[in-house]
Amino acid sequence: MAQEEKDITPEELEKRLDEIFGVQQPSSDASEDQQSPSPLQDLDSIMLSLDWELSEENIANFLSEVESLRNSFAEDKVASSFFKLLYSLGKYIHKRKGKTHPYAIKLLQSSYSDLRRIVESSEVSEKERKQLLYKNIEKYNELKEKISSKPVSSSRDAVKEDSDSEQSASKAALSGETSGQFQMEESKTGDEKDTRSEPGFEEGRGVSNEASNVAENLEETLTDQEPGSVPAQDVTNQDILTELQDLKALIREELRILRSEIRAQERGHQD
Amino acid sequence: MAFIDFKKKELQVKIVYYGPSRGGKTTNLDYVYNQMDNRLKTDMVSIKTHGDRTLFFDFLPFDIGKVMGYDLKIMLYTVPGQVKYNATRKLVLRGVDGLVFVADAMEIRRDYNIESLSNLEENLKEYNIDLYNLPVIMQYNKIDLNDQGIPLLSYETLDSDLNSKLQAPSFTASALRGDNVIPTLKKAISNTVMHLKQELK
Numbered sequence: 001m002a003q004e005e006k007d008i009t010p011e012e013l014e015k016r017l018d019e020i021f022g023v024q025q026p027s028s029d030a031s032e033d034q035q036s037p038s039p040l041q042d043l044d045s046i047m048l049s050l051d052w053e054l055s056e057e058n059i060a061n062f063l064s065e066v067e068s069l070r071n072s073f074a075e076d077k078v079a080s081s082f083f084k085l086l087y088s089l090g091k092y093i094h095k096r097k098g099k100t101h102p103y104a105i106k107l108l109q110s111s112y113s114d115l116r117r118i119v120e121s122s123e124v125s126e127k128e129r130k131q132l133l134y135k136n137i138e139k140y141n142e143l144k145e146k147i148s149s150k151p152v153s154s155s156r157d158a159v160k161e162d163s164d165s166e167q168s169a170s171k172a173a174l175s176g177e178t179s180g181q182f183q184m185e186e187s188k189t190g191d192e193k194d195t196r197s198e199p200g201f202e203e204g205r206g207v208s209n210e211a212s213n214v215a216e217n218l219e220e221t222l223t224d225q226e227p228g229s230v231p232a233q234d235v236t237n238q239d240i241l242t243e244l245q246d247l248k249a250l251i252r253e254e255l256r257i258l259r260s261e262i263r264a265q266e267r268g269h270q271d
Numbered sequence: 272m273a274f275i276d277f278k279k280k281e282l283q284v285k286i287v288y289y290g291p292s293r294g295g296k297t298t299n300l301d302y303v304y305n306q307m308d309n310r311l312k313t314d315m316v317s318i319k320t321h322g323d324r325t326l327f328f329d330f331l332p333f334d335i336g337k338v339m340g341y342d343l344k345i346m347l348y349t350v351p352g353q354v355k356y357n358a359t360r361k362l363v364l365r366g367v368d369g370l371v372f373v374a375d376a377m378e379i380r381r382d383y384n385i386e387s388l389s390n391l392e393e394n395l396k397e398y399n400i401d402l403y404n405l406p407v408i409m410q411y412n413k414i415d416l417n418d419q420g421i422p423l424l425s426y427e428t429l430d431s432d433l434n435s436k437l438q439a440p441s442f443t444a445s446a447l448r449g450d451n452v453i454p455t456l457k458k459a460i461s462n463t464v465m466h467l468k469q470e471l472k
Contacts, residue, residue, distance in 0.1 A: 017457045041420040265366045
């Protein structure tokens with residue numbers, strides 16, 4: 001950076017900022033192209049409301065909109081399965097509210113984002129649509145696993161708190177709404193058999209079973225590769241604790257920096 | 272007033288991105304960070320909750336050269352927008368030199384914007400700072416949602432709700448796409464630096 005001893009003028013400052021960030025002129029906000037309204041328009045708004053707050057009203061709106069869209073998309077098996085998955089997650093969140101597993105919220109958002117892709121983009125091939133669905137079902141099964149493995153460690157009191165009731169309620173919320181249901185949406189057209197190459201795929205199996213089979217195979221492979229490694233569910237709890245400790249340390253550190261900054265500023269003001 | 276380190280001959284200018292929760296303050300900073308020239312890039316500190324919300328604040332410092340013989344260090348902060356974190360917001364405002372108020376252009380957020388602006392005014396009062404004497408830039412964010420058919424407040428409504436008294440420079444923006452993020456920041460920096468120059472004279 002140029003070392004200048006003289007005062008900076010507004011023009012010089014502007015030039016310097018251009019050097020740092022590149023020249024970007026303010027743009028007008030007019031939207032260039034008008035698009036026809038998306039069928040997900042209302043769900044979009046509801047998703048944003050959920051992002052804001054997981055209120056009873058927002059979740060109820062979400063469930064009702066998803067249910068209605070699922071009926072509208074009954075002919076589209078992939079989209080319909082997506083709606084079913086979202087509905088199931090919505091039901092779970094509705095039951096668990098503040099105790100919802102954080103991964104469920106992330107999954108809800110990512111599944112919705114993938115659903116938007118398959119509904120709104122004409123560039124996504126049928127194969128990609130199905131792959132996106134399988135990916136989300138796998139994640140869904142991961143969530144189920146995370147929930148059921150939550151209270152494993154008996155020595156970790158912090159994690160264990162209220163775990164028994166939480167676990168059974170979570171499992172009930174998820175499995176009660178979903179077990180076997182994805183199979184209903186499985187495409188019966190026969191064009192599915194060449195769409196996947198992942199291990200564990202068996203033609204004619206339900207989409208849900210298929211995905212969980214893949215997840216199981218993957219887990220087995222990892223365990224085989226690392227004999228003597230910590231069981232997956234313990235690692236999960238350990239990870240949560242480590243993350244919490246890291247977060248605590250970070251907050252402590254930030255507070256310390258902030259305090260010293262405030263002190264420094266106070267000193268500065270006194271000077 | 273900016274913090275002056277006489278030993279290092281450094282002038283630290285603090286610009287705070289303020290506004291309602293989920294309005295796009297952190298997204299603004301993320302975009303700025305990604306646009307920065309690699310030679311100047313410093314670490315951006317960000318502490319988030321599991322739900323990806325700002326828990327404490329985001330912090331992005333960078334140098335932009337000399338003013339009045341002092342190295343000028345710009346420090347960008349965001350505050351957590353959620354109502355319950357007012358103590359943190361107040362703390363971050365301490366020693367603020369300039370502000371970017373990131374308003375959410377969604378129709379359903381109208382009241383939250385107004386509430387947040389009045390919260391800003393109150394919090395500043397605790398430090399005996401008058402909002403109307405500070406360099407402020409208004410940013411009406413999330414205009415990209417218009418493409419998805421989400422009802423947005425018009426520029427006129429936003430300006431009349433939030434800027435009729437302040438009369439601050441204002442930008443519509445999409446922090447997610449990066450539209451007008453850098454122009455907002457540039458305006459905030461140049462207005463704040465020029466304001467400080469006047470004060471220091």
